[in-house]
Amino acid sequence: MRDRDHAKPAIVVEELRKNYGRNKGAKAALDGLDLTVGYGTVHAVLGPNGAGKTTLVRILTTLLRHDGGRAEVAGCDVLGQPDEVRRRIGLLGQHAAVDEELSGRQNLEMFGRLFHLGARRAGERAEELLARFGLADTGRKAVGKYSGGMRRRLDLAAALVLAPRILFLDEPTTGLDPRGRTEVWQAVRSLVDGGTTVLLTTQYLEEADQLADRISMVDGGRVVAEGTADELKSATGGDRLDVVLRDAAQLGAAAGMLGFLPAVVAAGGAVAVAADERRLSAPVADRMAALTEVVRVLDGAGIEAADIAVRRPTLDEVFLHLTGPEGRKDADTVAADEEGAAV
Amino acid sequence: MTGVMWAVTDSWTMTRRGLAHWARRPGQVVVGLVFPVMMLVMFAYFLGGGMAVPGGGDYKEYLLPGMFALTMAFGLESTMVAVTQDLGKGVIDRFRSMPMASSAVLVGRSVLDMLQSALSLLVMIGAGLAMGWRWHGGTGQALGAVGLLLLLRFAMLWIGIYLGLVAGRPEMVQAAQILVWPVGFLSNAFVWAGSMPGWLGAVAEWNPLSATAGAVRELFGNPPVTGGSWASGHAGMLAVVWPVLLLAVFFPLAVRRYGRMGR
Numbered sequence: 001m002r003d004r005d006h007a008k009p010a011i012v013v014e015e016l017r018k019n020y021g022r023n024k025g026a027k028a029a030l031d032g033l034d035l036t037v038g039y040g041t042v043h044a045v046l047g048p049n050g051a052g053k054t055t056l057v058r059i060l061t062t063l064l065r066h067d068g069g070r071a072e073v074a075g076c077d078v079l080g081q082p083d084e085v086r087r088r089i090g091l092l093g094q095h096a097a098v099d100e101e102l103s104g105r106q107n108l109e110m111f112g113r114l115f116h117l118g119a120r121r122a123g124e125r126a127e128e129l130l131a132r133f134g135l136a137d138t139g140r141k142a143v144g145k146y147s148g149g150m151r152r153r154l155d156l157a158a159a160l161v162l163a164p165r166i167l168f169l170d171e172p173t174t175g176l177d178p179r180g181r182t183e184v185w186q187a188v189r190s191l192v193d194g195g196t197t198v199l200l201t202t203q204y205l206e207e208a209d210q211l212a213d214r215i216s217m218v219d220g221g222r223v224v225a226e227g228t229a230d231e232l233k234s235a236t237g238g239d240r241l242d243v244v245l246r247d248a249a250q251l252g253a254a255a256g257m258l259g260f261l262p263a264v265v266a267a268g269g270a271v272a273v274a275a276d277e278r279r280l281s282a283p284v285a286d287r288m289a290a291l292t293e294v295v296r297v298l299d300g301a302g303i304e305a306a307d308i309a310v311r312r313p314t315l316d317e318v319f320l321h322l323t324g325p326e327g328r329k330d331a332d333t334v335a336a337d338e339e340g341a342a343v
Numbered sequence: 344m345t346g347v348m349w350a351v352t353d354s355w356t357m358t359r360r361g362l363a364h365w366a367r368r369p370g371q372v373v374v375g376l377v378f379p380v381m382m383l384v385m386f387a388y389f390l391g392g393g394m395a396v397p398g399g400g401d402y403k404e405y406l407l408p409g410m411f412a413l414t415m416a417f418g419l420e421s422t423m424v425a426v427t428q429d430l431g432k433g434v435i436d437r438f439r440s441m442p443m444a445s446s447a448v449l450v451g452r453s454v455l456d457m458l459q460s461a462l463s464l465l466v467m468i469g470a471g472l473a474m475g476w477r478w479h480g481g482t483g484q485a486l487g488a489v490g491l492l493l494l495l496r497f498a499m500l501w502i503g504i505y506l507g508l509v510a511g512r513p514e515m516v517q518a519a520q521i522l523v524w525p526v527g528f529l530s531n532a533f534v535w536a537g538s539m540p541g542w543l544g545a546v547a548e549w550n551p552l553s554a555t556a557g558a559v560r561e562l563f564g565n566p567p568v569t570g571g572s573w574a575s576g577h578a579g580m581l582a583v584v585w586p587v588l589l590l591a592v593f594f595p596l597a598v599r600r601y602g603r604m605g606r
Contacts, residue, residue, distance in 0.1 A: 061440045064605045086442040097437035101364050113356045114443040116349065142367065158437060 008075050010166050010197040011037035011060065017068035018055050018221075029055040030066065031221035037214075039165075042188070042198040044212035046205065046319065052221040053201035054094060057170040060199070061091045074166055090159030090167045094174065096151045097158065100144035104135050104154045107143060111161045129157040133187065149180030156187055167191065169200040173207060185210060205319055217322055224322045233312040238267065239287045243280045243294060244307040255280055257297050263290035284310065350444035357451020358458075375421070376463055379414040380470045386410065386533060387474060396566060397535065404565045407476045408488070409532035411467060412556040415460060415496040419503040420523050422456050424516050426507025439604070449601055453500050460496045464489060479564030488562035491582045495555045498586035498593070505597040508604075532556050536575070548574040551589065554581035 013035035019028050030052045037043040045053050058064035060073055062082040071077070076084040091097065098107045105126050112122025130136045133153040143151060152172070159167060169188065173181040188211055192198060202208055208215045209229050217225045217232070225232055241264065245254060255271045258264055258280055264271065266285035273280055284290035287310040298305055365372050387403050394402040429435060429452070438448055468489075478485045506519055529543065530536075530552040536544040547553055557578030560566065574581060 058605075062605070063436055063439055083442045086440060089440065091437065091440045093433060093436050095433040095436075097433040097435075097440075099360065099434045100432070101367050102360070106363055110356060110360055111437070111441070114353055114438070114441055114447075116352070 008072075009036050010039045010041075010074060011035065011043075011199060012072040013056070013060070013069070014071075015069035016056070016059065016066055016071055018052075018059065018064070018066045028221050030059075030069075032069070033218065033222055035216055035223065035226075037197060037199055039197050040192075040195055041213045042192055042200065042211050044208035044215045045199065045201040045218055046203070046208045046215055047201075047218035048203060051218045053218060054170055055221075056218075057091075057093075057168050057199070057201055061089060061168055062086055087162070088165050090162070090164035092152075092156050092159045092167070092169045092172055094170045096143075096155045098143050098151070098155055101142055103140050104130060104138050104143060104146070104157075107154065108157060108161060111158050115162050117161075125161055129160060133157045147180075148176055149183055152176060152180060152184055153187065156184065160191070164196070166197045166199070169198060171201055171203065174203070181207075217319060219322070225318075230312070232318050239284050239290070239310050239312055241280075241282050241284045241290045241294060242307070242309045242311060243298070243305055245278045245280070246304045246306050248275060248278045250303050251275060251278060251280065253301065254298065254303050257301060257303075258282055258294065261290065261293045261297065263287075263293055278306070346444070350446055350450070353444040353447035354450035354454065357447050358454040361451060361455035372459075375459065376466045379410070379463055379467050382414075383407070383410050383467060383470055383474070390533075394534070397537070400566045401475070403471075403474060403476050405535075405560070406533065407467075407471045407474075408559040408563055408565055409530075409556045411464060411492050412495060412552050412559060413527050413530070413532045414463060414467060415492050415555070416499050416527055416552045417523060418456065418460055418496050419499040419506075420516070420520055421459075422452070422500050422503030423507040423510065423519055424513065425452060425456070426504050427510055427513045427516055430508070430511065431513065445602055446598060449504055449597060452504065453497070456500050456503075457493065457497065461493060464492060476565075478562075480562060484562040484564070488559040491555055491558055491562070494583070494586045495551065498551075498589040501590055501593040501597055505593045505600060508597060508600040526550070527552065530556065531575075536572075545572065548572045551581070551585035554578050554585050558582035 013033060016030050016033040016035075017028060018030040033052065033056060035043075035045070035056075045056060047053050055064065059066045059071055060078060062078050062085055065079060071079075073085045074088040076088070078085050098104075099110070102110070108126035108129055109122050112125045113119065115122075117125060127136070130138070133156065135150060135154060135157070138146070138150070143154060146154065156172075172188070173184050176184065185207075188198060188200070192211075198211075200207075200211065212229070214226065214228055215232060216223045241258070243254065243258065245251060251273055255273050258271045259269050259282075261284075263284045263286050264282045267283040269282075271280055271282040291308065291310055294308060298308075383406075387406055391402045391406060394405075396402055396405050429448075435448070439445075478488075507516075510516060510519065529547050530550040531547060532552060536547040536553065538544075539547055554574065555578075557575055559582070561579060
């Protein structure tokens with residue numbers, strides 16, 4: 001299915017607001033959320049429980065009406081042209097959206113008929129999808145008796161009956177064991193290779209890191225940071241140099257030397273000492289320069305290192321930094337903030 | 344195809360879904376069909392011995408049309424349970440995120456429940472015949488009686504859908520059950536309204552259930568014990584007017600409510 005205008009992004013969300021309940025004092029589920037997702041990309045919406053992720057997905061998939069702002073999917077307004085939107089999307093919700101009393105085949109056939117494929121084509125499509133997701137031999141077994149991973153795969157297959165251009169995955173791997181999670185990840189990757197646009201929500205930083213081209217971190221119904229995983233990591237104090245010494249007695253001397261390395265000075269010059277781990281840690285401005293400088297200086301002083309590494313902050317650190325009590329306060333000025341909250 | 348054609352196609356797909364559920368649990372379907380027969384036997388043989396029909400005659404002749412009508416009216420409850428259970432399921436989210444006719448979920452439910460009720464009525468008529476009940480009019484009149492019963496069921500069905508949508512949760516159905524029983528019994532289904540205290544009897548005579556029961560008794564040629572009130576004298580007309588009126592109110596309410604689920 002072709003979309004009208006590929007110059008437009010696949011998803012545009014502006015100042016989106018949603019309040020549950022009638023009283024005005026109630027906390028907003030979405031509080032002016034902005035988001036743009038380009039065609040053919042994977043965009044992760046990352047946030048804790050209650051951040052508004054599911055509300056966002058339900059609005060974009062026409063299940064819920066928003067109170068303010070604008071939301072367009074595939075160039076169609078979700079309030080004004082819900083049927084146009086529905087023709088172009090697939091949804092994998094947080095809870096399995098399949099009929100538990102029917103078999104996988106019956107489910108997919110039913111969805112195919114409801115997408116107006118016609119009885120024969122619906123049957124063929126069901127077979128294709130069952131084979132593709134490794135469910136071909138489930139026979140008449142009711143979905144209620146499937147394992148969690150199987151149910152999730154069937155759910156994903158159901159979302160793909162029409163080969164949608166844009167796929168919404170709301171916490172696709174929550175509650176799955178590692179094997180089930182890997183299965184879902186593989187399925188998502190193969191879809192993306194086929195050109196499908198994916199918006200996925202997740203609480204797992206690793207998942208966002210693994211799957212997404214861009215990440216929006218949300219908290220309290222707003223986007224607190226957006227960018228590629230690398231950009232977000234850089235925004236939180238940049239790279240850090242870790243040095244582990246063989247001899248704890250040399251920690252003091254080594255810390256002094258590190259503090260004067262140009263790469264460390266440029267990043268503020270603060271060196272943290274973790275004596276029980278014989279570890280020195282400092283933010284650095286230039287990762288390659290830092291590595292060569294530290295090797296040369298330590299070597300010249302005859303200090304033996306057990307390990308030297310430059311690492312990026314993990315997304316966990318970024319996330320804690322942005323959504324922790326401190327982060328909330330200055331979320332807008334995150335790029336200027338040099339000292340990571342979690343080290 | 345036009346929008347209406349798709350709505351019909353989608354509704355049929357939803358009906359097929361319900362039939363597939365039946366195929367999965369035939370036991371439950373059988374229990375649903377046997378339960379009204381059990382009620383019939385209880386009232387006819389456990390309580391019926393103590394009943395004397397004014398002007399004489401077999402209580403079973405009086406009871407059966409009443410039981411038919413009561414079973415149709417109690418269908419409200421099963422529809423409501425089915426709707427609340429269905430709405431709690433994740434699959435409804437998928438239906439609502441698909442470009443299908445939004446009425447199809449409800450219409451599919453109504454077709455399925457009508458099928459169940461028609462089947463149930465057939466079983467009850469068979470059981471009645473086995474117990475010695477007979478209709479004395481022509482086949483056309485008997486079919487007319489069945490039509491009126493199904494019309495009542497259809498009206499109750501849409502009340503059930505609306506209440507199910509409003510209640511939202513299966514737990515809330517209990518509240519409706521508490522109401523359905525007195526409304527069912529405050530009628531001429533088991534006893535003639537004349538045997539109740541005056542004002543209660545008047546309410547019972549105006550009960551839609553009494554109108555259908557009274558009209559069906561006439562059409563089957565079973566003894567219609569009329570209280571002499573206007574309502575009991577015009578049972579045939581009221582048996583059409585009441586359901587149509589209820590449908591006119593609850594059908595649009597239910598469809599609107601379903602459409603507004605996302606707000």
